Amino acid sequence: MDLDTNPTDNDDVYQVHYYVDEGAPIGTCVVCVVGVEKAKYIYIAGFFLTVSPESIQLVVEHAAAANKVFTINPSTPFICEFSKDAQEKALPYVDYVFGNKTEARTFSKVHGWETDNVEEIAIG
16 A cells, blocks of 8 residues: 655645555545534544544544534444444543434443333433
């Protein structure tokens, strides 16, 4: 895997870094986020826990330090099952967790709670 730091035509505005793995197929996704300093709320989908739990930890700690509201949802029951450690590390910094009944019940089971009552799980 190589780090490509070739400057863009707009290198005075954007600094772009790509990780290139010649042995893996790729897709394309471009995101331009502006005005992030003004954000009062931060949301990250639980799927990201499987990709970069370290990044989520940095974001939740930043949100707490900057007095921003942080929200997350499990995205799917398997995230609860396979990202338990990352969830537990981030949860003290999370203001709101939201999901469906199946995700809530899976979260409860994985974390050793002895209930499948969604109202009890929501209260935590």
